[in-house]
Amino acid sequence: MNALSRKTRLKRFIELVWNEGKLDAADGYLAGAYTVVHDPGDPWEGMTLDPAGFKDRVRLSRAAFPDQQFDVQEMLADGGGVAMTWLWAGTHVGDLPGFPATGKPIHMSGATIYFFDDADRLTGHWQITDRLGVYQQLQRNLTASR
Template identity: 60%
Template sequence: MTASNSETLRRFIDAVWNKGELDAIEGFLAPAYAIRHDPGDPWDGKTLDAAGLRERIRISRAPFPDQRFTILNCFEDGDQVAIFWTWEATHQGDIPGFPASGKSIAMSGATIYSFEDGKIAGHWQVADRLGVMQQLAQR
């Protein structure tokens, strides 16, 4: 039995984003991964291969190695899966302008993932990155 796209996405979020199992990326991805809309993300508008996405996730996780996404809602429609999520992490590594602080940080967002032949092919996302920066700036 083939996994649904939403099941595949849940496994991807848990293994790759939450646990940092970057070598697992190839098993989840289509040949090209398009970041269609992700304001504030340096990769916004880019199309990546597995190595490029692995590097993006490595860099994104570095300051927050204990990060955890919690999927609040998940909706599947054809080749798209929408999730509403929360994210929590401890600021353990430097970000330009924000040296590691040990602060607990949280944000929320929504992401629509697209799939091709059961593989993740990209996303469109809105996330509260400003809220993260405000939390980091608090003394």
């Protein structure tokens, strides 16, 4: 598959699985093993997940922010990967460890490189996000609600 097709495929995956929460759609995009190569602060960093494990990851990640949306900013393709920069937003309606739900919006930005196999299925990612910014927003919201 060419670079444009991989970018289109990745954007559709983000829309269906992460934005809309259609977990079963992941089956059409994932390889049998998906590795979270680098993602500091993510509990799955360094883990290799099967499709069921990946769906659990999405389910748990969306639990506190079920209305979350990734807004893809740019995509660049090279070799076997697609790099994507993104903006993320969601309403904090579910508890996180140390942070009860506040009903307030949270925003973050990041960049992710997604890896594909020869059949153009996703095999993993390398990611960096503004987790400090998220923590600061959660802390502010918690303090303001007291």
